[in-house]
Amino acid sequence: MKKIIFIPILASLIIGQAWAQAPVQVEGWPYKTRCIDFGIWMVPRLGIDESQMHVFFNAKTGEVDKFDIDGSFSPGWPVLFDTVTFQSTPIILDIDHDGKMEMINYGWGVISGQQQLLLYLFDDNGDIMPGFPIIMGDAVIRAAEIDADNEHEIIGYDFDNDILFCFDRFGNPKPGWPIPFILPNPPNTISYWTAIGDLDLDGKNEFLLASSRYIYAFRYDGTIQNGFPIVLREDTVYGYWNGSGAPILADIDNDGFLEIITSGDNNNPLHPISFIIIYEHNGTIKEGWPKYLDYEIINCPVTPADINGDGSFELGFQKSDSLTFVDLNFINLPGWPVCPMAPDGEGGMATSDPIIVDTDGDGDQEIFFNRGNFYPDSMGQDSLWYYGHGNQFGLDHLGQSLPGFPFRIKGSLFGRPPTFAIEPSSNRLYMAMAPQFFVPLVEADTLFLDLYRFPDSTGAPNQWPMVSHDNLMTRNYNFVDKVTSITNDTPPPLSKNVVLKQNYPNPFNSQTTISYSLPKASLVTIDIYDLLGRKLETLVEGKQDAGSYNIVWDATNRSSGIYFYRIKAEEMSINRKMVLVK
Numbered sequence: 001m002k003k004i005i006f007i008p009i010l011a012s013l014i015i016g017q018a019w020a021q022a023p024v025q026v027e028g029w030p031y032k033t034r035c036i037d038f039g040i041w042m043v044p045r046l047g048i049d050e051s052q053m054h055v056f057f058n059a060k061t062g063e064v065d066k067f068d069i070d071g072s073f074s075p076g077w078p079v080l081f082d083t084v085t086f087q088s089t090p091i092i093l094d095i096d097h098d099g100k101m102e103m104i105n106y107g108w109g110v111i112s113g114q115q116q117l118l119l120y121l122f123d124d125n126g127d128i129m130p131g132f133p134i135i136m137g138d139a140v141i142r143a144a145e146i147d148a149d150n151e152h153e154i155i156g157y158d159f160d161n162d163i164l165f166c167f168d169r170f171g172n173p174k175p176g177w178p179i180p181f182i183l184p185n186p187p188n189t190i191s192y193w194t195a196i197g198d199l200d201l202d203g204k205n206e207f208l209l210a211s212s213r214y215i216y217a218f219r220y221d222g223t224i225q226n227g228f229p230i231v232l233r234e235d236t237v238y239g240y241w242n243g244s245g246a247p248i249l250a251d252i253d254n255d256g257f258l259e260i261i262t263s264g265d266n267n268n269p270l271h272p273i274s275f276i277i278i279y280e281h282n283g284t285i286k287e288g289w290p291k292y293l294d295y296e297i298i299n300c301p302v303t304p305a306d307i308n309g310d311g312s313f314e315l316g317f318q319k320s321d322s323l324t325f326v327d328l329n330f331i332n333l334p335g336w337p338v339c340p341m342a343p344d345g346e347g348g349m350a351t352s353d354p355i356i357v358d359t360d361g362d363g364d365q366e367i368f369f370n371r372g373n374f375y376p377d378s379m380g381q382d383s384l385w386y387y388g389h390g391n392q393f394g395l396d397h398l399g400q401s402l403p404g405f406p407f408r409i410k411g412s413l414f415g416r417p418p419t420f421a422i423e424p425s426s427n428r429l430y431m432a433m434a435p436q437f438f439v440p441l442v443e444a445d446t447l448f449l450d451l452y453r454f455p456d457s458t459g460a461p462n463q464w465p466m467v468s469h470d471n472l473m474t475r476n477y478n479f480v481d482k483v484t485s486i487t488n489d490t491p492p493p494l495s496k497n498v499v500l501k502q503n504y505p506n507p508f509n510s511q512t513t514i515s516y517s518l519p520k521a522s523l524v525t526i527d528i529y530d531l532l533g534r535k536l537e538t539l540v541e542g543k544q545d546a547g548s549y550n551i552v553w554d555a556t557n558r559s560s561g562i563y564f565y566r567i568k569a570e571e572m573s574i575n576r577k578m579v580l581v582k
């Protein structure tokens with residue numbers, strides 16, 4: 001078979017022995033769907049609803065998913081859009097204190113004939129929550145408790161409109177927000193790097209935003225934290241680029257304050273020089289830093305972890321063609337650096353955060369990363385599904401391959417590392433991934449959402465279990481989400497968007513009720529489709545006033561099977577699936 005991408009592989013010294021067991025694929029997986037574009041950064045998330053683990057994911061095709069661990073959709077899911085393409089990893093959190101996880105997603109949709117970025121908040125049952133979607137420009141979006149009010153805020157920066165924004169869970173701007181702010185940047189460069197943490201230990205988190213030259217820290221009221229912005233180093237020979245230098249937060253010296261770790265390079269193709277630099281919480285350079293790498297390029301964010309259980313932090317990163325871990329004196333740990341490769345010569349490489357977890361509870365950490373060579377295999381029988389394979393790599397703390405690793409996976413993981421979490425009832429570690437196969441210039445592609453379980457794992461993933469560290473994507477090694485599940489009696493505002501609820505009951509025998517809401521008077525169409533996409537009947541067609549509606553579908557004369565219902569209103573189109581069982 002022909003290799004599409006080749007990564008040079010160097011030999012490395014193998015030291016010690018790995019003890020963790022290989023994971024097994026969970027029955028009912030993978031889930032196969034379509035994808036658009038190769039290398040789009042979309043990573044599955046694992047979240048816990050009332051002691052039950054679920055897999056959360058969104059695809060650029062307009063599909064938003066929540067699965068049970070057996071591979072079946074959770075009630076109310078999936079949510080399907082014809083006119084929205086989601087573009088990034090979802091944020092998972094219990095924003096309404098009901099003990100269940102909600103999902104923040106954002107993507108591009110068409111509103112009033114113009115393409116707009118739409119910020120969505122989905123309830124645990126797939127409903128769009130009141131106050132959403134919110135229309136904005138191209139933006140970076142995060143969520144965390146910012147102002148010590150025991151509520152998650154949705155915070156970020158709108159690059160198109162040059163504003164900082166902060167919303168509550170009902171989509172309302174927090175007092176004093178939004179705030180005009182022009183993020184200094186060289187022409188044609190936009191950075192999406194962020195982090196969240198309490199730098200000054202006042203009980204309120206700061207929002208860190210990095211451009212190619214600066215790191216800003218904004219307080220809960222939008223003011224800039226004392227000592228910021230940090231002006232990143234600029235090489236006087238050629239220039240400077242902070243392309244992989246996401247700000248990472250960790251208390252690496254155990255003084256109670258967070259340090260800021262970042263990296264960059266001089267962007268000189270003839271003589272590249274990369275560096276890693278650590279700043280104190282107040283923006284000053286930590287003594288002994290930066291450290292330089294001559295003729296090397298750092299290809300991923302620097303990830304802090306104690307991989308060998310010695311009580312001290314190590315720093316992991318990909319430099320050119322090798323993955324390495326160094327101590328805080330910048331000395332390579334035993335066994336590192338390594339250039340991982342599969343027995344058949346396929347190589348591995350970290351282009352996103354190295355994911356670090358203790359898979360077997362022995363105190364030593366295992367390392368997983370996101371990139372391997374890609375091989376095309378075959379074309380599906382219907383000429384729509386294309387297949388290929390890659391490898392999932394896993395190393396122990398000494399840099400050697402774990403038992404059973406690397407193993408072949410469907411598709412390839414370019415830019416999308418796996419996600420880990422403990423399932424509470426079994427205390428077993430699960431690993432989710434979303435490899436894909438994309439054929440450029442051909443409208444045929446495949447995404448495989450997959451789930452694995454480690455058979456004897458008992459160690460909690462207490463290091464860096466997913467990209468950006470946690471489900472809020474804080475990039476903060478020491479982050480603890482302090483929002484508690486309190487009762488909040490604040491009535492929700494009226495919906496700002498079209499809402500299509502899951503039919504009830506579902507599955508159903510002969511009749512089921514479909515509920516929907518309109519924020520304003522609209523032309524509405526609700527159609528029923530079979531599994532092949534053929535329209536069977538129209539339930540609603542015409543103008544309706546703002547409000548909530550129920551419509552009953554009588555399927556007495558229909559055969560058992562899967563059906564879809566679609567609402568079109570206000571240039572929005574939403575689909576849901578229902579099951580008829582007789």
